Amino acid sequence: MADLSRRHLLGAVGLGSLGLVAGGGTAPAQARASKWKDLSRRLSGHLVGPDSPRYAELATPRNLRFAALMPRAVALCADTRDVSVAVRWARKTGTPFAIRGGGHNYASASSSDGLIICTRAMAAATVEGTRLRAQAGVRNMDLAALLPRGGKGRLLLPGGNCPNVGIVGLTLGGGIGPNAPWAGLTADRLREATMVTADGDVVTASVRSNPDLFWGLRGGAGGNFGVVTELVYDMVEVPVARATGFVLWFDGEEAASLAGAAWQQARPAGGRSVSGSWVAVRTPDGVRGRVRGQALMTEADARSMLAPLLSLGPASVEVVERTFWGTYEWYTAPISDPGFFWDRSLYAERDLPDEAIADIVAVVSRWPRPDAGVGACQVLGWVGGAVNDVGPTATSYVHRRARAIIEVLSGWEGRENPTRWPTRVPRDVHDWADELWETVWPHSNGQSYQNFPDPGLRDWARAYYGENFDRLTQVKGRWDPLNLFTHAQGVPLPGK
Ligand SMILES: Cc1cc2nc3c(=O)[nH]c(=O)nc-3n(C[C@H](O)[C@H](O)[C@H](O)COP(=O)(O)OP(=O)(O)OC[C@H]3O[C@@H](n4cnc5c(N)ncnc54)[C@H](O)[C@@H]3O)c2cc1C
Numbered sequence: 001m002a003d004l005s006r007r008h009l010l011g012a013v014g015l016g017s018l019g020l021v022a023g024g025g026t027a028p029a030q031a032r033a034s035k036w037k038d039l040s041r042r043l044s045g046h047l048v049g050p051d052s053p054r055y056a057e058l059a060t061p062r063n064l065r066f067a068a069l070m071p072r073a074v075a076l077c078a079d080t081r082d083v084s085v086a087v088r089w090a091r092k093t094g095t096p097f098a099i100r101g102g103g104h105n106y107a108s109a110s111s112s113d114g115l116i117i118c119t120r121a122m123a124a125a126t127v128e129g130t131r132l133r134a135q136a137g138v139r140n141m142d143l144a145a146l147l148p149r150g151g152k153g154r155l156l157l158p159g160g161n162c163p164n165v166g167i168v169g170l171t172l173g174g175g176i177g178p179n180a181p182w183a184g185l186t187a188d189r190l191r192e193a194t195m196v197t198a199d200g201d202v203v204t205a206s207v208r209s210n211p212d213l214f215w216g217l218r219g220g221a222g223g224n225f226g227v228v229t230e231l232v233y234d235m236v237e238v239p240v241a242r243a244t245g246f247v248l249w250f251d252g253e254e255a256a257s258l259a260g261a262a263w264q265q266a267r268p269a270g271g272r273s274v275s276g277s278w279v280a281v282r283t284p285d286g287v288r289g290r291v292r293g294q295a296l297m298t299e300a301d302a303r304s305m306l307a308p309l310l311s312l313g314p315a316s317v318e319v320v321e322r323t324f325w326g327t328y329e330w331y332t333a334p335i336s337d338p339g340f341f342w343d344r345s346l347y348a349e350r351d352l353p354d355e356a357i358a359d360i361v362a363v364v365s366r367w368p369r370p371d372a373g374v375g376a377c378q379v380l381g382w383v384g385g386a387v388n389d390v391g392p393t394a395t396s397y398v399h400r401r402a403r404a405i406i407e408v409l410s411g412w413e414g415r416e417n418p419t420r421w422p423t424r425v426p427r428d429v430h431d432w433a434d435e436l437w438e439t440v441w442p443h444s445n446g447q448s449y450q451n452f453p454d455p456g457l458r459d460w461a462r463a464y465y466g467e468n469f470d471r472l473t474q475v476k477g478r479w480d481p482l483n484l485f486t487h488a489q490g491v492p493l494p495g496k
Pocket of ligand 1 (some may be wrong): 036062079098099100101102103104105106109110159160161162165166167168170172173176177221222223224225228229266302336451452492493
């Protein structure tokens with residue numbers, strides 16, 4: 001009876017399958033079990049193992065391409081001390097681990113077959129004056145709930161538009177969103193970070209305190225230097241009370257191409273106050289083009305700005321003025337389910353020539369799975385403007401001359417073979433994405449967004465970090481000299 005209740009207890013916190021309930025077993029197995037038990041005992045939060053009802057939710061990455069890499073357990077940390085305990089434990093026991101916030105990493109960097117150090121339960125956020133203090137488990141959706149009232153509706157932290165993306169991953173890789181062209185990157189608003197180092201010590205980084213680390217954390221991407229547990233931002237004043245959201249659809253290849261060219265013409269007229277994207281997507285009925293965005297102006301002014309697009313006779317038009325926060329909510333993406341996807345990105349410093357847009361649309365039309373999955377190309381104008389007011393080397397986010405990010409987007413259903421290593425992408429999807437990549441490449445500056453990491457990228461270090469790469473390796477050498485925080489596209493030690 002005593003054993004049954006113990007088994008039940010361990011099952012409830014999910015530790016049964018870590019071997020803690022084994023009656024006998026070999027000495028190494030018992031040692032392994034006892035190390036997990038030791039970690040569980042020392043955490044104020046929970047160690048969640050495969051028997052726990054929460055395991056699947058916490059252990060599965062958003063990108064199911066990498067769902068085969070599942071951890072022995074997830075340390076659901078309650079506070080900075082727990083993070084420190086978990087880091088020290090992983091180091092001492094030699095257990096592989098990864099750090100996870102929102103779990104949206106495109107390339108399995110927050111997955112491990114050992115331990116996941118998870119900050120999800122550390123989700124407090126407070127506003128004081130213009131300062132926003134956020135624990136590492138805060139996600140975009142928490143900010144969306146807090147900001148409209150926190151700063152009395154007058155203050156914004158510019159962020160992304162996916163509700164469940166984590167604040168640390170977003171910030172450390174830069175952080176782009178609909179408001180970036182006037183408000184800058186999320187990383188540009190960062191003033192202080194608290195981080196647990198490879199020794200388990202707690203340090204702060206700011207302009208005055210450990211400025212090299214502070215530089216590295218603003219663009220160097222997550223999982224490279226330590227576990228960030230808290231971030232402090234200076235928010236930016238919202239310049240308008242009202243804004244206009246717009247979405248226009250165009251049917252057919254020709255209309256989709258013309259819309260892409262017209263959007264490029266229309267956008268400069270609005271300057272920083274207009275942001276949005278053009279997408280060409282293959283549907284079962286053929287290619288469709290979509291222009292979607294926001295304009296910090298009245299509906300009438302937005303309609304004038306959109307005149308080159310409206311004159312093309314879109315299949316559908318929605319141009320609606322709302323309060324600033326109403327438009328913010330309208331532009332927020334719905335919470336998406338985990339899925340299989342591959343998102344590749346290239347920065348562009350110039351508008352695309354009309355012929356290039358037509359070429360892109362032609363490749364999109366050849367998406368091999370029109371009835372299942374998504375094949376699309378997006379030209380995303382959430383960069384430029386205020387993002388480029390900061391110099392390329394002032395922070396570790398180097399992409400300060402770009403005007404757009406061109407994304408090669410593919411999503412498919414189900415696990416399947418054969419897939420191409422290391423991308424784990426089905427062959428037909430891979431071939432299509434390669435063709436689209438080759439088509440957009442000549443119009444890019446060769447750089448890629450580190451927050452859309454791509455296992456298929458050859459020279460990822462230069463693509464993500466450009467001229468900042470060598471300095472990032474120096475920061476790595478100082479803060480993680482044993483390379484404890486490592487993943488496939490992690491910042492290496494100097495000279496490696
Ligand atoms: C559907 C979707 C929509 C997106 N939309 C946007 C967008 O609008 N704008 C934008 O800029 N990006 C966007 N992204 C990209 C997103 O910003 C990055 O993938 C981001 O790194 C995800 O953070 P996360 O915490 O959700 O993911 P995780 O996978 O948990 O973490 C991402 C990386 O950061 C590391 N990390 C996590 N927590 C910590 C920590 N506490 N300390 C140190 N390292 C840590 C992880 O180990 C991993 O390497 C989107 C991604 C997806 C999948």
